[in-house]
Amino acid sequence: MQIFLMGFMGSxxxxxxxxxxxxxxxxxxxxxxxxxxNEKRSIEKIFQTEGEAYxxxxxxxxLNNLKKRKNRVVSxxxxxxxxxxxxxxxxxxxxxxxxxxxxxxxxxxxxxxxxKRPLLKGLNKVRLKTKIGSMLRARTSFYNKANYxxxxxxxxxxxxxxxxxxxxxx
Numbered sequence: 001m002q003i004f005l006m007g008f009m010g011s012x013x014x015x016x017x018x019x020x021x022x023x024x025x026x027x028x029x030x031x032x033x034x035x036x037x038n039e040k041r042s043i044e045k046i047f048q049t050e051g052e053a054y055x056x057x058x059x060x061x062x063l064n065n066l067k068k069r070k071n072r073v074v075s076x077x078x079x080x081x082x083x084x085x086x087x088x089x090x091x092x093x094x095x096x097x098x099x100x101x102x103x104x105x106x107x108x109x110x111x112x113x114x115x116k117r118p119l120l121k122g123l124n125k126v127r128l129k130t131k132i133g134s135m136l137r138a139r140t141s142f143y144n145k146a147n148y149x150x151x152x153x154x155x156x157x158x159x160x161x162x163x164x165x166x167x168x169x170x
Contacts, residue, residue, distance in 0.1 A: 001070060001071070001094065001095060001167070001169070002068065002069050002070065002071075002072045002073075002074065002093055002094030002095070003020070003026075003072070003073045003074065003094060003095050003097060003163070003167065004074045004076055004090050004093070004094050004095065004096045004097065005017045005020075005073065005074065005075050005076060005097055005099055005163075006076045006078075006080065006081050006090070006096055006097070006098055006099070006143055006146060007078065007098055007099035007100065007101060007143060007152070008078045008101060008106055008132070008135070008136055008139065008143075009077070009078035009079075009106075009110065009117060009119075009120075010078075010101070010106050010109040010110040010117075011078075011099045011100075011101035011106065011109075011152055012099060012101070012109070012152060012156055012159070013075040013076065013099055014030050014075045015156045016075075016099060016152075016156045016159050016160050016163070017030070017073045017074070017075040018073075019156050019157055019160040020073050020160040020163055020164065021072075021073040023160055023161070023164060024071070024073070024164065024169055025071070026071040026072055026073050027069075027071060027072040027073070028072070028073050028074075028075070029066075029072060029073070029074045029075070030074075030075045031059070031062060031063065031074060031075065031076050031077055031080060032075075032077045034062055035055075035058055035059060035062050035077075038058070038062060039058060043055065043077075043118065044116060044118050046058065047118035047119075048118070052118075052119075056079070056083045056084070059077060059079075059080055059083070059086075060083065060084040060086055060089075063076075063080065063086055063089050063090070064089060066093055067093075068092075068093050068094070072094075074094070076090070078139070079139065081096070081139075081142040081143060081145070081146075082138075082139050082142040087142055087145050091145075091147075095147050095148070095167065096145070096146040096147055096148075097146055097147065097148045097149075097150060097163055097166075097167075098143045098144065098146035098148070098149045098150070099150055099152050099159065100143075100149050100150065100151050100152060101152040102152075102153075103129070103132055103133050103136055105152065106132050106136070107125075107128060107129045107132055110128065110132065111125065111128060114128060119131070119135070120132070148163070148166050148167065150162050150163055150166065
């Protein structure tokens with residue numbers, strides 16, 4: 001089984017994904033890290049020099065280059081399911097799981113490293129909360145297309161265990 005973790009940036013997809021992959025003895029792949037490797041530059045640099053539209057094309061290409069595989073957990077970028085026909089590709093390649101995280105928790109998580117996030121860079125606390133709320137509302141309809149939804153209200157280890165149990169994986 002190939003498991004795709006999706007949700008807003010800062011929801012813990014990569015952290016949870018690594019733990020889940022380790023528990024299941026699966027391969028772990030972070031799509032953003034794969035894009036950085038392919039492009040030989042950071043996501044931040046791609047946004048700075050080429051813009052979001054270019055990044056979304058590169059992201060769709062990286063997703064399309066993934067093959068249907070067994071025993072892999074893939075952490076997607078926060079916007080991945082929301083562009084092109086990415087949600088169709090994700091569903092075709094594996095099982096999407098939405099890590100549901102509250103707006104307040106996202107603000108708390110993202111305020112620590114928001115300057116590494118091109119879409120949030122330079123925002124004060126009030127504008128950060130407003131931007132996250134707006135983006136979250138726009139993206140939730142895509143996230144809700146996941147086969148499974150897991151509330152992110154516990155430790156990453158516990159969330160990984162919930163996913164494992166929900167998918168009935170050994």
